[in-house]
Amino acid sequence: MIIPQQTKTRILIVDDSSFMRMAIRSVLSKDPSFDIVGTAADGMEGVEKAIALKPDLITMDVEMPRMDGIAALKQIMAKAPTKIIMVSTLTNEGAKSTFEALDAGAIDYIPKNVTDSSDAQNIFKQELIRKIKEAIASRIHRMPSGASTSLRPAAPAIPAPQRPTSSKFLGKKIQYVGIGASTGGPVALQEVLSRIPVNFPYGIIVGIHMPKAFTGPYADRLNAKCSMTIREAVDGDILKPGLALIAPGGMHTTLVRHGSNIVVRTQPTSAYPQYVYIPSVDLMMSSMAEATGGSMLGVILTGMGSDGFKGMQLLKQKGGVTIAQDEATSTIYGMPKACVDGGVADEVLPLGQIGFEISKFM
Numbered sequence: 001m002i003i004p005q006q007t008k009t010r011i012l013i014v015d016d017s018s019f020m021r022m023a024i025r026s027v028l029s030k031d032p033s034f035d036i037v038g039t040a041a042d043g044m045e046g047v048e049k050a051i052a053l054k055p056d057l058i059t060m061d062v063e064m065p066r067m068d069g070i071a072a073l074k075q076i077m078a079k080a081p082t083k084i085i086m087v088s089t090l091t092n093e094g095a096k097s098t099f100e101a102l103d104a105g106a107i108d109y110i111p112k113n114v115t116d117s118s119d120a121q122n123i124f125k126q127e128l129i130r131k132i133k134e135a136i137a138s139r140i141h142r143m144p145s146g147a148s149t150s151l152r153p154a155a156p157a158i159p160a161p162q163r164p165t166s167s168k169f170l171g172k173k174i175q176y177v178g179i180g181a182s183t184g185g186p187v188a189l190q191e192v193l194s195r196i197p198v199n200f201p202y203g204i205i206v207g208i209h210m211p212k213a214f215t216g217p218y219a220d221r222l223n224a225k226c227s228m229t230i231r232e233a234v235d236g237d238i239l240k241p242g243l244a245l246i247a248p249g250g251m252h253t254t255l256v257r258h259g260s261n262i263v264v265r266t267q268p269t270s271a272y273p274q275y276v277y278i279p280s281v282d283l284m285m286s287s288m289a290e291a292t293g294g295s296m297l298g299v300i301l302t303g304m305g306s307d308g309f310k311g312m313q314l315l316k317q318k319g320g321v322t323i324a325q326d327e328a329t330s331t332i333y334g335m336p337k338a339c340v341d342g343g344v345a346d347e348v349l350p351l352g353q354i355g356f357e358i359s360k361f362m
Contacts, residue, residue, distance in 0.1 A: 008035040009136055012053055014046035014072065015039075015061035015087065020112070024059055024087075027125045028132070043072030050076045057083045057135055059128075060106070062097045070101055077105040083135050087112055095217035102186050107135045107331065111211050134183050134304045138331045174321055174361050176239055176262060176296040177204040178288045180281030180311070182303025184331025185209070188351055189301065190222060193244055195355025198227040201362055202297075203239025203262065205247060205255070207284040209277050209303070212250030219246040237264040247279045254287035262291050277307045281335070285311020294318025297361065299354065300345075302330040306338035316344045323347050323354060 011034055015021045021039045028034045037053050040046040043060075044067040050058060058076070062069040069086060076082055086101045086109040088094040098109045108131050110124070181189055185208045196204075210218065216232045222244075223230040233245035233253060239262045247253035252267040252275065267283075269275075275283055285298055285308060298315045300308045302325055312322050324336040324345035329352070339345045349357060 008033055009057060009132070010035050010037045010053070010055045011132070012037055012046070012049055012055040012058045013039045014041075014043065014049075014058060014064075014069070016041055016064040017061070020061065020087070024128065027128055031129060034132070043067030043069055043075075046072045047075045047079070050082055051080045054080065055082060057085065057132060059132075060084050060086050060101075062086055062088045062094065062101065070097060070104065073101055073106055074104050081105070083107045083138065085110060085131055085135055090211060090213045092213065092217050095214040096221070098214070099186055099218060099221050103190075107138050108183055111213070131183075134332055138183065174202060174295055174297045176202055176288065176292050177299065177358060178285050178296060178311075179204065179206045179299040179301065180208070180285060180303070180308040180335065181206070181301035182209045182277070182281075182305070182307065182332070182335060184302035186218060188325065188331070190225060191351055192299070192301070192355040192358070193222055193226045193228060193230065196226070196228055196244075196359050197362075198242060199362075200228060200359065201241045203241060204228070204244040205233065205239060205253070205264070205284065205288070206244060207247045207253060207279050207281040207308075209279070209281075209307075210249040212248065215246050215249040222246070233264045233266070235264060235266040238262065239264070247284060250278065252279050253284050255284065255291045256287065257291045262288070277305065281308035282311045286314050289315040289318050289320060292320075294320040297321045297323065297358065299323045299358070300335050300339050301325045301351070301354075302332055303335035304332045305334050308335050309338040309342055309344065312339050312344045313342065316346075321346055323349055323357065325354065326350050 013021050013024050025036050037055050038049050040049050042064045060069045073084055084106045086098050086106050088098040088109050090111040110127050110131050219230050219232040228244050230244045232248055252272050254265045255262050256265055269278055298312050322345050324339040326348050327333040329350045330336055340348055
């Protein structure tokens with residue numbers, strides 16, 4: 001009996017640094033499921049090779065001569081749509097460029113780690129392989145046109161009161177909203193939060209797997225594109241109506257009750273070594289369910305793995321309300337799937353409906 005050979009993932013590496021091209025090739029060549037079909041030293045050469053070689057996936061540097069990674073990405077998505085992972089610097093400017101790339105169609109990103117630390121280099125290697133394998137299993141989704149404005153829209157008029165469409169939500173009262181996401185989350189969250197009006201009467205907090213240098217610029221970007229006020233959370237923040245907080249990267253976030261308020265507490269990762277993903281959506285959701293007594297809406301969006309399931313499970317036990325993104329619109333149907341399969345999703349909705357559904361709790 002002849003066992004058919006598994007098809008390898010064909011990868012193109014685009015980076016102006018010969019050191020980075022060699023480093024990425026060295027890491028990926030050790031995995032037998034990858035085939036490096038070519039390298040390119042700038043965006044222009046990257047576009048040409050993407051069209052000629054038709055790789056399954058491209059790693060794309062952001063800052064390059066002749067044509068940068070953003071311009072190259074846009075050309076590739078227009079001429080030969082391909083799954084692309086951006087390789088960006090851990091800086092404020094690197095973060096801004098990365099989010100622009102995600103809006104333009106990149107699947108994911110990985111921060112460059114240029115330190116001499118062997119631990120940091122090992123983390124980069126592990127993350128690179130993990131993110132490529134996640135990207136292989138992902139879908140290419142375009143940003144919905146209505147959510148991609150470059151300027152803050154005018155505050156919408158207060159809508160007529162509506163009840164949520166699902167009968168499962170009838171009679172349910174919420175006072176807060178918690179949202180979790182991972183791969184595909186930056187674009188998905190922008191879509192969801194852009195649909196929520198400025199006068200939304202409940203505080204929102206978001207947990208998304210991002211490095212420390214990225215959550216601040218990401219919150220600023222969302223703030224410029226959505227009606228609500230959105231900013232990175234700091235220790236001691238209070239969840240308030242009309243405000244959406246982004247849990248800071250590089251640490252965990254918990255919620256506690258202090259009098260009549262729900263207060264943010266940032267925690268070092270060493271305090272919760274059992275949580276692999278940072279910031280942990282499970283930890284955030286679980287602590288929030290406890291602090292609110294279940295009077296909240298939990299939402300899980302696209303992402304690999306099952307982070308968020310245990311938090312949503314506890315929320316359901318406390319009588320809370322839950323929504324999960326559907327498979328068809330998820331870049332990675334991992335985190336939502338865990339909630340659906342585990343029976344803790346009251347409603348499963350396409351991405352474009354989730355923000356509107358949240359707004360109906362007004």
